[in-house]
Amino acid sequence: MTIVELPPHGDDRTGRPVLEVDELTVTFARKGEQPTHAVDGVSFSVAPGETVGLVGESGCGKSVTSLAIMGLLPRRGVQVGGSVRFDGHELLGASDRTLRRMRGADMAMVFQDPLSSLNPTVPIGTQVTEVLFEHREMSRKEAVDEATRLLDRVGIPDPARRLKEYPHQLSGGMRQRALIAMALACSPRLLIADEPTTALDVTIQAQILELLRELVVDSGTALVMITHDLGVVAGLCDRVHVMYAGRIIESADRHDLFARPRQPYTGGLLASVPRLDGARGVPLHPIRGSARDVIPWTEGCAFAPRCDNAQDDCLTEVAGSTVPLELDGPGRELRCRHPLEYPRSPAGATASGAAR
Amino acid sequence: MTAVPAAESTAADPLLRVEGLQVHFPIKRGVFFDRTVGHVRAVDGVDLSITRGSTYGLVGESGCGKSTLGRAVLRLVEPTAGRVFFDGTDVASLQGEPLRTIRRRMQMVFQDPLGSLDPRQNVESLLAEPLHAHGLGGGKEGIAQRIRTLLDSVGLPSAALRRYPHEFSGGQRQRIGIARAISLEPDLLIADEPVSALDVSVQAQVVNLLEELQERLGLTYLVIAHDLAVVKHISDVVGVMYLGSLVEQAPSDVLYAEPLHPYSRALMSAVPVPDPVVEESRERILLAGDLPSPANPPSGCRFHTRCPWRQETRCDDEVPVLRELGPAHLVSCHWAEEIRDGVLRPRSAEEVAATMGVSVRPTGVADIESDALVQGVDQPIERT
Numbered sequence: 001m002t003i004v005e006l007p008p009h010g011d012d013r014t015g016r017p018v019l020e021v022d023e024l025t026v027t028f029a030r031k032g033e034q035p036t037h038a039v040d041g042v043s044f045s046v047a048p049g050e051t052v053g054l055v056g057e058s059g060c061g062k063s064v065t066s067l068a069i070m071g072l073l074p075r076r077g078v079q080v081g082g083s084v085r086f087d088g089h090e091l092l093g094a095s096d097r098t099l100r101r102m103r104g105a106d107m108a109m110v111f112q113d114p115l116s117s118l119n120p121t122v123p124i125g126t127q128v129t130e131v132l133f134e135h136r137e138m139s140r141k142e143a144v145d146e147a148t149r150l151l152d153r154v155g156i157p158d159p160a161r162r163l164k165e166y167p168h169q170l171s172g173g174m175r176q177r178a179l180i181a182m183a184l185a186c187s188p189r190l191l192i193a194d195e196p197t198t199a200l201d202v203t204i205q206a207q208i209l210e211l212l213r214e215l216v217v218d219s220g221t222a223l224v225m226i227t228h229d230l231g232v233v234a235g236l237c238d239r240v241h242v243m244y245a246g247r248i249i250e251s252a253d254r255h256d257l258f259a260r261p262r263q264p265y266t267g268g269l270l271a272s273v274p275r276l277d278g279a280r281g282v283p284l285h286p287i288r289g290s291a292r293d294v295i296p297w298t299e300g301c302a303f304a305p306r307c308d309n310a311q312d313d314c315l316t317e318v319a320g321s322t323v324p325l326e327l328d329g330p331g332r333e334l335r336c337r338h339p340l341e342y343p344r345s346p347a348g349a350t351a352s353g354a355a356r
Numbered sequence: 357m358t359a360v361p362a363a364e365s366t367a368a369d370p371l372l373r374v375e376g377l378q379v380h381f382p383i384k385r386g387v388f389f390d391r392t393v394g395h396v397r398a399v400d401g402v403d404l405s406i407t408r409g410s411t412y413g414l415v416g417e418s419g420c421g422k423s424t425l426g427r428a429v430l431r432l433v434e435p436t437a438g439r440v441f442f443d444g445t446d447v448a449s450l451q452g453e454p455l456r457t458i459r460r461r462m463q464m465v466f467q468d469p470l471g472s473l474d475p476r477q478n479v480e481s482l483l484a485e486p487l488h489a490h491g492l493g494g495g496k497e498g499i500a501q502r503i504r505t506l507l508d509s510v511g512l513p514s515a516a517l518r519r520y521p522h523e524f525s526g527g528q529r530q531r532i533g534i535a536r537a538i539s540l541e542p543d544l545l546i547a548d549e550p551v552s553a554l555d556v557s558v559q560a561q562v563v564n565l566l567e568e569l570q571e572r573l574g575l576t577y578l579v580i581a582h583d584l585a586v587v588k589h590i591s592d593v594v595g596v597m598y599l600g601s602l603v604e605q606a607p608s609d610v611l612y613a614e615p616l617h618p619y620s621r622a623l624m625s626a627v628p629v630p631d632p633v634v635e636e637s638r639e640r641i642l643l644a645g646d647l648p649s650p651a652n653p654p655s656g657c658r659f660h661t662r663c664p665w666r667q668e669t670r671c672d673d674e675v676p677v678l679r680e681l682g683p684a685h686l687v688s689c690h691w692a693e694e695i696r697d698g699v700l701r702p703r704s705a706e707e708v709a710a711t712m713g714v715s716v717r718p719t720g721v722a723d724i725e726s727d728a729l730v731q732g733v734d735q736p737i738e739r740t
Binding site: 057058157171173174201202203204205206207209210228229230231232233234235254255258259268269270271272273274275276277280283284285286287290291292 | 417418525526527528555556557558559560561563564567582584585586588589608609612622623624625626627628629630631632633634635636640642643645646647709
């Protein structure tokens, strides 16, 4: 069995998705400044055992989305709108106590930088057992045994000794494993991994991805994978949402997405990464400009200034509505007025060929 | 000049030749007296040569000594032993003025574009400084003229002159760093992780710029990076480093088509490919554990603690030397031929871990018969 065989829309099989995000908006406001719409109407859902990828470059709002879901954004100066439902329960506006009870127990998060997300002054063991005391009300001895088992499960050698060590004594890969162990302590039903492998070397990255993949298959955890690495997405995610300037601009099944990217941004991303299995000497096709060159969504398509397919109606607002996220074939959604077309038969198109 | 006089160079001569380069950093302990208790062998005996106008790519994981090697070539860190010949001159033995002069011809592009630019200098002053320092450019007008041409060649508007580094995006900052490096018309450009701090869509712009400049100015590159796909894309020859020494060196296409050293194989197989079809069918070799400490490297072959192909004999106690196994294909592994021909079978990462006291969760261990450890990697592991 592979995770691929799970249906892309788990919700029509198992009934209810674990997480439903509906029209989530996050606005940062500062006195005397224009408010920033970091996340602007993002909707998606995750079913048990499903892996959903949020892909985008820095500044596209993918991490803010995850923080908003977990309720970890500061209260001050931040407005969160829309709806986030975990198992049908609304999380936005829930009390701190409710959230605290759920975080760690029902939903957990793995952060990008393992060194700064662990407390440097406290041994690993104390940090792992803290979760167990808090949510599973274990005795001290039980908790230590359980922590040893957890560290062993994520592949940390000699776990009993490691429990007494401090974060700086562990290597980067082991710190990330310890963080994953903490996240898994209460077998959460939802795991959000925010760039879990970006700070790691490729051989360690392969180990960590394998661990996450196995976790999803074994325990049916719903996984939200936030990354900028298209290679990671291709190997891990069932469904992929591509974000740009705070909105989802394309979502599709991973096979569809990589074989026939429709949004010029997705196509551009695929064409601009050199591939290890590709031919040498083929020039790369970068996307013009940088992620700074965006226009507000209210004035058209944010990607239009960098887009090769852009036409006049991308830049000016037509009929007073922003470019909508529309259905685009089975299981696909697209926010674009002039998407990439594929005259060739879809079966013959490979990802490298399709991306120009 | 104090050094060997520069021989009349011919095109066939390598521009840069490194012989037995070692860089060891002392580990100091003690409150009143600094006792040296050991050495971190960051670079431990590396030989390489780069021909004129070509690109040499150096890959390896963090901590393998690739950046230190690049810095030692420029004498930004002092080599402990070994020689670095640049255009026939031994850079490692130069002192004072001759060293400064030769540095004009070897420039560096750094990883962090913001950290390597002075935040209080505007672009004009950043680019003029190297010209002033080497007395080039010919007066005020000459320098101004030259800076404009430079900005043009890296694709920045001349309006950038009066602006400061923080006003630019990451990609633009890296362009400024490249402009500064080529302002002295160097022969050799050492690029240490030139694109790893940049966004994916911008990386390609900088890679293309580097290629275009090489073509136009006839530059020779030493590109140091951990991203194998980028290195493959721009390099003619690639060297793979592990714990301070080269384990394999080959022309780019050959290396990626048929990596011979076990470490290169594992490294190649760990890179995710942005294509689900490839991802599902690709062979993957998971390594056991982490990089050992360079302060106390393993005996014999340094990779033997993680190697799936480790043999009972030779690997533990005999240091392998670089051998030529094909045209310009150097490998330092005792068993490279046997592994290539499939005589030796890899063991699973779990077995390696068990014998070496480290642990990792591997994949696809069911079928050890296959050369590549893994078939159908996306399958979950049977757990007891």
